[in-house]
Amino acid sequence: MLNVNLKKDRYKILESYNSNVYRVQDELGTCIYILKVCQNYETKRYKHQFKTEIDVLSKLNSFLAPSLVTCFEDEMAQYFVETYIPGMNAKQFMKRYKGFIKRYRLLLDILIVLQALHEIGYLYIDLKLENIIYYQNRFYLIDFNACIENHSRVAIMASKSNCAPELMNLHEKDVRCDIYALGSLVHELFGFWMMPIVFLCHQKQERRISHLSTFKTMIVLHMFIHILVVLSLCILSVFLILKSTSPKNVFDAYYYHHNIALFEKAYHESDQKDRLYTWVLNGWILDDVYQNEQASIFLMKEAISTSDATLIQYVYDRVSLKKGSKLETFVMMYLKPNANRVNRCMTLANEGNMLLKDKLDIYNQCLQIAIHEEFKISLTPVRTWLESVDESQLLKYTKEFEDLGCNYLEYLLLLRNKEGEIMEVPVVFVDHLKSNRWNDIYAFWRSL
Known part of the structure; x- marks a missing residue:
């Protein structure tokens, strides 16, 4: 285990991959990073490659690679911190x-x-x-x-x-x-x-x-040739299946006679392997199905169960469901989030009529995504909501309320670090939050 003072114990070691690579947590926040170490006794070649990696990470501009967070040294070694990619x-x-x-x-x-x-x-x-x-x-x-x-x-x-x-x-x-x-x-x-x-x-x-x-x-x-071959085989398979089955089966009644009430039954009777993908690929989901509320709910559940972002996005764009904040947030967990989607979720949560705990959960999820992805989003929906809500009701959900305060302040720190903006902390957090986590973050905020 590493036995050095990591910038006055700012980085807490969570896991050791080897003697020179660690997964760490920033004690000033909740972010997880990778810490790499080059001890003074390492070979000249190793030190050269260590500095090369720092140079690469500092110059590389790709969202599909880690980025350099900071580097520092002490009397025993050199260190650098990079973003952590889970998975x-x-x-x-x-x-x-x-x-x-x-x-x-x-x-x-x-x-x-x-x-x-x-x-x-x-x-x-x-x-x-x-x-x-x-x-x-x-x-x-x-x-x-x-x-x-x-x-x-x-x-x-x-x-x-x-x-x-x-x-x-x-x-x-x-x-x-x-x-x-x-x-x-x-x-x-x-x-x-x-x-x-x-x-x-x-x-x-x-x-x-x-x-x-x-x-x-x-x-x-x-890839195109491969897809064409697969599509050709699928078309041939469908043709053979249709040719060999009775015109009186459930699928025929649904598809050829537009009996939407039989959609779920026809769907369940089809082959289970990659079922939704097969139905989408072959165009078996009729437009009337997407317009039917019950069928739309069923399709969204099927799409989300696949955990396939492409299928989820495809179905989500076509169903006739009201795109409320709960659905937006749930879908956002599976799709690659962006600042516009996070802003939309927060706005819908502020405008929607839902339970207080649900709103707290949605705001926390949105802020955590914005912090992790370093999105620039508007905090106006949260501030507006905090000004209108009964403080005594907030205190009933201690953990969720504390998480909201800490996430809110961590996002302010991110904005201040990136753009030099100074934003006020809502009074409701300052008056009611007393946990060690909040006190540490708030003390750091005031020291800046």
Whole structure:
């Protein structure tokens, strides 16, 4: 365990991954980060790569990679703190996920990061599934400690499975090293289905694909061909099924005779595997179904149960349900949030007629998302609501009320840190919140 004074104990260690990498919590807030350490006794090469990773994270501008928060040192070591990306690594995820859509998603997401990395003059080198994290339906590239400068001539040994031959000698390294590793990644994801692309990625350096744009074009073309084949098979399967079934079955009565009352029954009688995806893909959900309130509720439950952001968004955009704050907040947990959606949730919560505890929960969820994603949102709905609500009613929900005060103040700290704005803390928080957590955050706020 690390035995140093982390900026006067600001960072509390939650988990040790190895002797140099830790998951930590900022004691001044609730944010979780990754802390990396370079002890003074480390080798010259290790220290060089440590500084390289700091340089990369400070320059890299990609939402699919961690960003540098701060760096500092003491008499024993150097440190830096980067944003923490939760989730599971792609190797674990791919063992569970047997479809092909997210495999293409992984490649396209990683290409975004590699393009940004190459633009700042670095090569990633050690590309493998273990260094990719799946979180909120996107794939993030982490661990930039093996990066080298583009066109450098140092000898490097990356992971054996994706090590380009020129890495082991003093020849010039360029983007083709990463393209070689991409070929290994493609082979691991798709096997023989992409052998032509793997073959072109694993050629000798002078004959290898030399541009990420070329590689991306080949992947996109392969994806479209794959989808066309799947669609063709689906169409053929549907044709054969329709041909072999009786015209008097439930599906025929629903689909061909527009008997919307039979929709749920026809849906439940269909194959359970990827059922909603299959119905959407084949256009079996009639427009009248989306206009029916009961059917809309059923479809939203089915979509949310899949945890697939694409399906949830697709159904959410089409159902005729009133888009209240509860539904907005619930759906937002599965989709990639944005500032507009968070603002909308808070406004709807302020205007809506719902239980006090529900409003507190919605405001807390919205503020936590805004803090984590560093969104700029309006706090007016919260302030307006606090001015109108009976304080004695708020005090009945001690935990939720305290969380709201702490989240509100943490967001003010974020605004002040990013834009230098000074905003007042609502009096209701100052008068009634007395917990240690609140006192620590409020004391820090007053000291600024």
